[in-house]
Amino acid sequence: MAEEQEEIIIIEESDAAGVEKTAEAVSEPSNEKPSILKNKRFIIIIASLLTLILAAGGGTWLFFALHGTSKEKQPEEPITVERPHKPKEAIIEPSELENMIQRANYLYTNGNPIEALKLYEKIALYSEAISQYNLGVVQLKEGEYEGALENFKRSIDNHENQCVSAINAAVCCLYLGRETDFNTYIDMAQSYLPQESNAPMYSYYYTLINYYKGRYLEALSALKHPTTSEYQEIQKKLRAKISAMFGSYKDAIDTLENPFQEEDSFSLGLLYANLGKVDLAKKYLNDAIIQNKQPIQEQLALAFINLKSGSQEDGANLIKQTTEAYPDQVYTPYPIRVSLKSSLFDPDSIQHLYRDKKSNSNLKTYQTILYFAPYKIYNADQTINYIRKGNANIYIDDIQSAKEYLQKSTRASTVDYGIALAVQKALKFRLRDANQQLLDLLKTNPQHSILHYNLALTYAQLGDFSDAYDHFLRAYHLDANNYMAGIFAIMSSDIIGKKNPKLISILQDNLSQEPATEEFQLYRTLNDIAQNNFPSAGKWLENTYKERSLYLALKLIIASELGKEDIVRASSERLVKLQPNDIFPHMIYIDTHFQDQKTKAYASSAINYLKKQTFHYDDLDFGPQITRDRAILIAMMTGQLTPFIQRLENRLQTTTDHTVDILGALAQSYFYNQDFEKSYTLYNQLIDEYKIRDEHTLFMGACASIGAEHYENAIALLELSKLKNPSFPESRYALGVLYLQIRNNPGSVSQFAKMGNTGFVSRYFDFGIDTDKLVNEPKKYHPL
Numbered sequence: 111m112a113e114e115q116e117e118i119i120i121i122e123e124s125d126a127a128g129v130e131k132t133a134e135a136v137s138e139p140s141n142e143k144p145s146i147l148k149n150k151r152f153i154i155i156i157a158s159l160l161t162l163i164l165a166a167g168g169g170t171w172l173f174f175a176l177h178g179t180s181k182e183k184q185p186e187e188p189i190t191v192e193r194p195h196k197p198k199e200a201i202i203e204p205s206e207l208e209n210m211i212q213r214a215n216y217l218y219t220n221g222n223p224i225e226a227l228k229l230y231e232k233i234a235l236y237s238e239a240i241s242q243y244n245l246g247v248v249q250l251k252e253g254e255y256e257g258a259l260e261n262f263k264r265s266i267d268n269h270e271n272q273c274v275s276a277i278n279a280a281v282c283c284l285y286l287g288r289e290t291d292f293n294t295y296i297d298m299a300q301s302y303l304p305q306e307s308n309a310p311m312y313s314y315y316y317t318l319i320n321y322y323k324g325r326y327l328e329a330l331s332a333l334k335h336p337t338t339s340e341y342q343e344i345q346k347k348l349r350a351k352i353s354a355m356f357g358s359y360k361d362a363i364d365t366l367e368n369p370f371q372e373e374d375s376f377s378l379g380l381l382y383a384n385l386g387k388v389d390l391a392k393k394y395l396n397d398a399i400i401q402n403k404q405p406i407q408e409q410l411a412l413a414f415i416n417l418k419s420g421s422q423e424d425g426a427n428l429i430k431q432t433t434e435a436y437p438d439q440v441y442t443p444y445p446i447r448v449s450l451k452s453s454l455f456d457p458d459s460i461q462h463l464y465r466d467k468k469s470n471s472n473l474k475t476y477q478t479i480l481y482f483a484p485y486k487i488y489n490a491d492q493t494i495n496y497i498r499k500g501n502a503n504i505y506i507d508d509i510q511s512a513k514e515y516l517q518k519s520t521r522a523s524t525v526d527y528g529i530a531l532a533v534q535k536a537l538k539f540r541l542r543d544a545n546q547q548l549l550d551l552l553k554t555n556p557q558h559s560i561l562h563y564n565l566a567l568t569y570a571q572l573g574d575f576s577d578a579y580d581h582f583l584r585a586y587h588l589d590a591n592n593y594m595a596g597i598f599a600i601m602s603s604d605i606i607g608k609k610n611p612k613l614i615s616i617l618q619d620n621l622s623q624e625p626a627t628e629e630f631q632l633y634r635t636l637n638d639i640a641q642n643n644f645p646s647a648g649k650w651l652e653n654t655y656k657e658r659s660l661y662l663a664l665k666l667i668i669a670s671e672l673g674k675e676d677i678v679r680a681s682s683e684r685l686v687k688l689q690p691n692d693i694f695p696h697m698i699y700i701d702t703h704f705q706d707q708k709t710k711a712y713a714s715s716a717i718n719y720l721k722k723q724t725f726h727y728d729d730l731d732f733g734p735q736i737t738r739d740r741a742i743l744i745a746m747m748t749g750q751l752t753p754f755i756q757r758l759e760n761r762l763q764t765t766t767d768h769t770v771d772i773l774g775a776l777a778q779s780y781f782y783n784q785d786f787e788k789s790y791t792l793y794n795q796l797i798d799e800y801k802i803r804d805e806h807t808l809f810m811g812a813c814a815s816i817g818a819e820h821y822e823n824a825i826a827l828l829e830l831s832k833l834k835n836p837s838f839p840e841s842r843y844a845l846g847v848l849y850l851q852i853r854n855n856p857g858s859v860s861q862f863a864k865m866g867n868t869g870f871v872s873r874y875f876d877f878g879i880d881t882d883k884l885v886n887e888p889k890k891y892h893p894l
Contacts (some may be wrong), residue, residue: 522593
């Protein structure tokens with residue numbers, strides 16, 4: 111019998127099984143042998159060759175592994191090899207034996223495995239060496255792993271097809287869950303590999319051995335330098351899969367697209383998503399959805415891309431459709447895990463965001479204005495007028511009227527005295543004390559416009575814009591001449607997403623009728639800024655009024671918007687001179703004077719500048735929230751967070767004042783230092799014990815809870831935060847992904863559906879596939 115050409119045959123793709131490894135696991139290739147029982151990150155038999163991993167950073171994704179199944183999504187099996195062989199010693203005529211082998215192969219190939227098996231067994235009577243290998247391959251395909259393993263053992267013992275027999279014996283052990291035997295046969299295949307060094311299929315043997323041993327770089331090298339052109343489709347998929355493992359997405363894409371096959375649409379969609387090419391990712395995923403009868407994975411993958419790329423409403427619709435169509439299967443392919451974005455803790459990323467003028471520009475502008483906004487005191491003329499009227503009425507013997515006027519005067523004096531004391535505390539940066547005193551006064555004086563205004567301003571400076579809006583609005587309704595209260599109500603409503611167009615219209619009409627005095631010019635300028643009309647507000651730059659902190663702040667804000675940097679720098683210099691010991695004006699100075707410097711130079715200049723200043727730190731420990739926010743970020747950017755935390759800890763131990771805001775600063779600092787459990791504990795203390803429930807505290811408490819993996823607590827705090835500010839997209843987004851994590855798709859859909867398709871990309875939160883659940887709970891997840 112003529113010697114047949116050496117051949118390796120791969121089981122068709124729908125019957126193949128794969129080896130899956132997470133991106134993290136392969137970042138540093140290991141030479142250790144894979145474990146099929148204890149470390150299934152190396153070898154996992156799953157329903158589909160596809161594993162989807164989502165990892166974010168600034169709107170990018172990581173989608174890992176390739177789709178190697180047929181349209182019917184048959185389970186993937188380990189890659190096996192089969193090879194007809196020339197026997198050592200033929201018992202019957204070679205030509206007759208050859209015909210029998212060909213007929214057995216034909217029967218099997220054409221869907222008659224039972225008859226093929228019978229014929230292979232008959233061949234075994236005449237030529238044991240041939241039949242043992244081929245019979246083992248057929249048994250392996252038919253799931254008879256014990257019998258297949260025995261035949262591969264005999265083939266190895268007979269010194270026939272030892273390399274490929276050892277590979278397939280290892281595959282049998284993989285199915286049978288025999289970890290030690292699996293490693294033994296893979297090692298055996300490697301020891302037999304030199305015997306095949308001159309064979310055309312050498313590179314392919316080398317690839318399979320290293321692939322199953324978890325040495326993916328070695329396997330990839332062989333795939334890039336093949337010694338054979340056979341089995342290109344399998345080699346192509348292996349190369350794309352391994353390239354994706356190591357983040358070489360372009361190589362994986364090039365491999366799958368040359369030539370392109372429709373069944374690879376799913377994998378290509380995920381790979382393009384990795385590169386941030388959302389349009390191409392969506393195109394391929396939509397194609398994959400069309401190709402499959404039950405496109406659960408494909409629709410969920412497309413939904414996740416939409417959620418990450420700013421099309422939350424589209425993502426919600428897809429999740430809803432999939433959940434309704436496949437309620438028993440929708441949670442199995444991709445268990446979600448929510449995390450905080452790593453960029454939150456990267457000094458360079460923080461500096462980039464901190465210096466970005468467009469990022470939260472309205473919030474920064476309004477916070478700056480409200481920081482420098484003046485408090486108001488009582489109307490002395492009105493009080494004196496009450497007294498005069500009272501005395502006059504006594505003179506004319508109208509005793510009842512006189513009593514009413516004098517009682518009003520007494521009440522006015524009491525509340526006005528209380529307001530004066532509260533304002534004095536606020537100006538000394540004891541904002542919590544001032545806020546509490548004003549709240550107490552409000553109980554007996556609920557109709558006092560100035561009282562409401564001052565209370566609102568303390569709330570705004572403490573970062574509680576929801577309560578600030580309520581009291582600013584009340585102050586304006588009680589006194590239509592209190593224009594500043596009305597304008598600040600508009601600014602606060604913008605921050606919390608509670609638009610009030612009627613108030614805007616009334617204010618504009620009333621202001622248009624006021625004279626061109628300094629007071630009303632100030633109000634009109636503030637209103638222009640609130641309406642984002644900086645060209646009109648630019649007239650403020652031409653005034654020669656006496657320098658006040660608020661006036662300078664307005665010049666700085668307007669000049670920055672109009673690109674007049676000389677006025678910006680000059681205004682910041684004057685602010686520092688007016689308030690030399692307060693931290694926030696110096697933060698503004700740093701922003702305006704070092705803005706053109708590169709990242710490291712900016713950090714260095716900031717450190718050197720701050721070292722030269724003398725601060726009292728009252729504004730940091732007890733004052734406006736914006737001071738704490740900016741100071742913590744500056745400490746982060748400059749590498750000074752640890753000494754910053756130590757100063758706060760010392761201050762907490764030594765102060766006799768209220769410690770609420772020191773605790774808040776510590777909680778926030780611990781968060782950015784990634785001490786999540788400490789941060790979580792302090793935020794819960796602030797919320798539960800001290801009843802501090804402004805939007806900022808609730809939101810940051812939720813962030814700390816996610817970092818510390820207290821997800822139920824995070825959901826509760828986010829729901830409260832959302833009540834304070836329903837329009838804040840970060841809270842709604844976080845709730846959406848947390849509901850995905852706890853397998854509550856309807857809850858998730860309700861959050862994302864309200865976000866629209868605005869292009870929003872979360873600064874704080876990311877989500878990905880929980881690969882630990884895929885590994886440790888295989889019966890619960892990925893059974894598709």
